[in-house]
Amino acid sequence: MLESENEISENDTDELMLSIPEGFSFAGVASGIKKSGNIDLSLVVADDKCSAFGVFTQNMIRASSVDWNRNRIGSARGIVINSGNANACTGEQGEHDTESMARELADQIGCELNDVLVMSTGIIGEMLPMENVTSGIVAAFGQLQNNENAFDLAAQGMMTTDKFCKVSSTEFAVGGTTYSVLGMAKGAGMIGPKMATMLCVLLTDFPLAASDEHNTAFKHAIDQSFNCISVDGHTSTSDQVVLLANSTGGSDGKSLPESNHEFFNQLTAVCIDLAKKIPSDGEGATHLISIQVSGPQRESELALVAKTIADSPLVKTAVFGGDPNWGRIVSAAGYSGIAFEPNETSLRVNGFLLFEKGTPVDFDEKEVSTSIKDNTDTEIELQIGVPKNSAQFWTSDLTYEYVKINAEYHT
Amino acid sequence: MLESENEISENDTDELMLSIPEGFSFAGVASGIKKSGNIDLSLVVADDKCSAFGVFTQNMIRASSVDWNRNRIGSARGIVINSGNANACTGEQGEHDTESMARELADQIGCELNDVLVMSTGIIGEMLPMENVTSGIVAAFGQLQNNENAFDLAAQGMMTTDKFCKVSSTEFAVGGTTYSVLGMAKGAGMIGPKMATMLCVLLTDFPLAASDEHNTAFKHAIDQSFNCISVDGHTSTSDQVVLLANSTGGSDGKSLPESNHEFFNQLTAVCIDLAKKIPSDGEGATHLISIQVSGPQRESELALVAKTIADSPLVKTAVFGGDPNWGRIVSAAGYSGIAFEPNETSLRVNGFLLFEKGTPVDFDEKEVSTSIKDNTDTEIELQIGVPKNSAQFWTSDLTYEYVKINAEYHT
Numbered sequence: 111m112l113e114s115e116n117e118i119s120e121n122d123t124d125e126l127m128l129s130i131p132e133g134f135s136f137a138g139v140a141s142g143i144k145k146s147g148n149i150d151l152s153l154v155v156a157d158d159k160c161s162a163f164g165v166f167t168q169n170m171i172r173a174s175s176v177d178w179n180r181n182r183i184g185s186a187r188g189i190v191i192n193s194g195n196a197n198a199c200t201g202e203q204g205e206h207d208t209e210s211m212a213r214e215l216a217d218q219i220g221c222e223l224n225d226v227l228v229m230s231t232g233i234i235g236e237m238l239p240m241e242n243v244t245s246g247i248v249a250a251f252g253q254l255q256n257n258e259n260a261f262d263l264a265a266q267g268m269m270t271t272d273k274f275c276k277v278s279s280t281e282f283a284v285g286g287t288t289y290s291v292l293g294m295a296k297g298a299g300m301i302g303p304k305m306a307t308m309l310c311v312l313l314t315d316f317p318l319a320a321s322d323e324h325n326t327a328f329k330h331a332i333d334q335s336f337n338c339i340s341v342d343g344h345t346s347t348s349d350q351v352v353l354l355a356n357s358t359g360g361s362d363g364k365s366l367p368e369s370n371h372e373f374f375n376q377l378t379a380v381c382i383d384l385a386k387k388i389p390s391d392g393e394g395a396t397h398l399i400s401i402q403v404s405g406p407q408r409e410s411e412l413a414l415v416a417k418t419i420a421d422s423p424l425v426k427t428a429v430f431g432g433d434p435n436w437g438r439i440v441s442a443a444g445y446s447g448i449a450f451e452p453n454e455t456s457l458r459v460n461g462f463l464l465f466e467k468g469t470p471v472d473f474d475e476k477e478v479s480t481s482i483k484d485n486t487d488t489e490i491e492l493q494i495g496v497p498k499n500s501a502q503f504w505t506s507d508l509t510y511e512y513v514k515i516n517a518e519y520h521t
Numbered sequence: 522m523l524e525s526e527n528e529i530s531e532n533d534t535d536e537l538m539l540s541i542p543e544g545f546s547f548a549g550v551a552s553g554i555k556k557s558g559n560i561d562l563s564l565v566v567a568d569d570k571c572s573a574f575g576v577f578t579q580n581m582i583r584a585s586s587v588d589w590n591r592n593r594i595g596s597a598r599g600i601v602i603n604s605g606n607a608n609a610c611t612g613e614q615g616e617h618d619t620e621s622m623a624r625e626l627a628d629q630i631g632c633e634l635n636d637v638l639v640m641s642t643g644i645i646g647e648m649l650p651m652e653n654v655t656s657g658i659v660a661a662f663g664q665l666q667n668n669e670n671a672f673d674l675a676a677q678g679m680m681t682t683d684k685f686c687k688v689s690s691t692e693f694a695v696g697g698t699t700y701s702v703l704g705m706a707k708g709a710g711m712i713g714p715k716m717a718t719m720l721c722v723l724l725t726d727f728p729l730a731a732s733d734e735h736n737t738a739f740k741h742a743i744d745q746s747f748n749c750i751s752v753d754g755h756t757s758t759s760d761q762v763v764l765l766a767n768s769t770g771g772s773d774g775k776s777l778p779e780s781n782h783e784f785f786n787q788l789t790a791v792c793i794d795l796a797k798k799i800p801s802d803g804e805g806a807t808h809l810i811s812i813q814v815s816g817p818q819r820e821s822e823l824a825l826v827a828k829t830i831a832d833s834p835l836v837k838t839a840v841f842g843g844d845p846n847w848g849r850i851v852s853a854a855g856y857s858g859i860a861f862e863p864n865e866t867s868l869r870v871n872g873f874l875l876f877e878k879g880t881p882v883d884f885d886e887k888e889v890s891t892s893i894k895d896n897t898d899t900e901i902e903l904q905i906g907v908p909k910n911s912a913q914f915w916t917s918d919l920t921y922e923y924v925k926i927n928a929e930y931h932t
Contacts, residue, residue, distance in 0.1 A: 171855035171863050199848060201880045234848030235881040299835065342834040344849070345856035423753040423834070423919075424710065424927055431928030437610060437645030438755070444582030445756035452582050469612045470646040508834075509928075510921050516835055517842030517920075 138263030141246025152267030167349035173198035335381035341392035392506025404497035416503035426508035542726035544769035549674030552657025563678030578760035584609035746792035752803035803917025815908035827914035829857035837919035
């Protein structure tokens with residue numbers, strides 16, 4: 111099942127009932143990379159070789175794990191993930207360390223080196239403590255299990271400044287067979303979409319062959335979800351979203367082209383659910399801000415308007431302050447570079463009409479302010495002309511705590 | 522003279538010795554628009570009709586004063602400026618009020634309505650208290666003077682959340698005659714360049730005819746200065762930069778085409794000096810961050826890299842925290858959309874080499890941190906390949922105070 115709407119809470123995984131596909135096992139251990147002693151090394155291992163799909167950061171400065179995976183995506187048996195150290199900007203030694211991580215897991219599994227993917231997230235520019243990493247992989251491999259608890263530990267092993275674990279799953283039936291899509295993602299800073307955002311692992315037992323067509327459909331799912339969020343607009347060096355399909359579902363594991371459409375709908379729903387959790391848990395965030403922009407413009411243009419509003423520190427601080435500051439929202443739309451007619455522009459915040467056809471409406475400021483303050487979700491709906499198309503974007507508010515976290519950042 | 526480097530101080534105008542061109546007079550009064558009782562209404566009046574040049578915000582949502590001036594630029598006798606209320610998003614009544622402001626000053630001067638320009642800055646979406654504005658114009662007109670004190674009062678009348686008054690001037694001689702360029706500008710929030718940024722008035726006695734060529738040169742000066750700054754990347758509804766040239770300098774007031782080049786150099790220097798004062802006094806700022814990017818790329822591409830670094834909240838909070846976080850700077854460059862070779866990338870902060878040819882340098886973190894903390898200016902120099910061209914950008918750090926000002930904003 112898809113989880114219900116996000117809530118900003120310490121840990122919302124307690125009551126989860128995830129749908130765990132067969133044929134994958136998981137583990138997460140504390141290997142000592144994080145000085146805190148928290149879980150920092152995770153494994154996802156498939157019983158058999160899977161189709162593997164990936165979307166990677168477009169930053170020119172890329173972590174070596176991103177380059178490793180880009181060159182190997184297509185099939186995979188396992189993923190080794192560490193947090194606490196991004197292994198980015200670490201030169202040749204960093205590349206060597208990425209390969210060593212993959213080799214250690216390949217040795218444990220007994221599979222080809224090229225069938226292991228690597229993900230690293232955390233501080234940039236420091237060398238990985240490889241002794242910890244290697245013994246962590248061995249320890250985690252001994253704890254692999256196909257259940258929700260093990261998956262939860264693996265998801266915890268991706269976390270950096272995240273306050274809660276980000277997992278989601280769904281089940282759907284086609285042709286009398288039930289399939290699962292399961293995913294885990296991490297935030298919480300350096301979140302600015304540029305084709306891929308942050309680490310995310312998606313798993314399914316749906317029989318999906320590696321193909322250009324499926325790659326395109328996968329990228330579309332990412333465009334509708336992880337590419338529609340930001341916390342600070344800063345695209346990370348380490349972003350990757352990876353999907354493994356092990357085809358264990360169904361009677362014969364054969365491809366089911368007629369139901370691919372339903373699969374990608376379900377995948378997109380899981381991606382959106384995970385994606386929204388990231389700004390919900392954005393560094394220092396007290397609000398998830400959902401921005402919907404509609405108008406006669408193209409969807410990509412409406413998305414740019416929504417993103418421009420999402421990236422405005424003035425809009426983000428206004429939401430933090432419970433200030434129904436329609437002027438900041440409307441003027442942010444105005445500098446997005448997309449043409450629209452101010453006199454056909456209207457705005458609602460949490461359902462309250464604040465601005466109609468280019469003119470501020472007489473509204474009860476206190477009532478709207480209370481609505482912002484009393485809810486962790488703020489809904490901004492902007493209409494810039496006749497609403498033929500629409501686009502969504504999600505972001506966090508900008509708070510004292512965001513400044514504190516990032517002015518005083520240490521491992 | 523051009524003032525020396527910016528310093529962030531309560532008020533650095535005390536010791537100014539500005540060069541005031543003949544033929545212009547100034548006043549600033551408290552008309553009651555601002556509840557604080559501070560000066561909020563200013564006049565700049567020329568003895569005779571001037572050539573007038575303007576650059577205006579490209580925001581789709583524009584204050585009525587911007588539209589008024591766009592349609593009238595070319596010549597001018599006077600400018601009426603108010604702060605505390607931007608008269609933006611105020612519909613037909615707002616347009617009517619802008620015209621009334623111009624009419625009142627035109628009546629006082631005894632000039633054509635079309636020769637009066639209007640600037641308004643402050644809160645968006647509220648109606649101007651026109652009784653205060655009108656009586657303020659009459660009062661200010663009675664106090665017009667051609668001296669530094671009067672100019673300083675006029676500059677104060679533009680201020681909103683500014684902590685100090687932003688003025689600059691220079692003198693230069695061509696053909697045995699000395700000319701002046703004098704300017705005033707305001708910050709301090711909603712600063713994101715899009716062809717023009719914030720209110721600025723520039724005055725000169727240099728004989729400069731209104732022409733397409735001079736317009737282009739004027740825009741180039743703005744591109745080198747006000748378009749190279751940001752505080753929060755949020756382009757205002759009210760941005761305008763206006764230059765009046767009254768041709769009172771020189772023996773006969775005729776145009777001096779051979780010395781135009783020198784004039785525009787001087788104008789650019791005054792614009793840069795004023796522009797840098799804006800992020801120096803950015804809302805909540807404790808540091809002016811100067812970013813220079815050099816490489817073989819085109820200047821416009823290098824400028825985009827510099828702007829991307831300037832807009833990163835992670836870079837801005839790191840500077841606030843005194844953190845020499847080269848990873849955030851280099852990775853921000855990486856997502857600017859401009860191609861470069863990571864292995865040819867080097868970075869200095871306050872002169873310290875932190876990153877060289879794609880690899881972090883072993884540096885004394887405490888020494889660099891102290892250098893950031895002990896200086897109000899932070900110099901970031903990034904080289905992304907062989908330094909054939911370069912571009913500059915200036916911004917503020919992101920602080921608790923920025924969040925406080927904007928989460929608790931009231932008139």
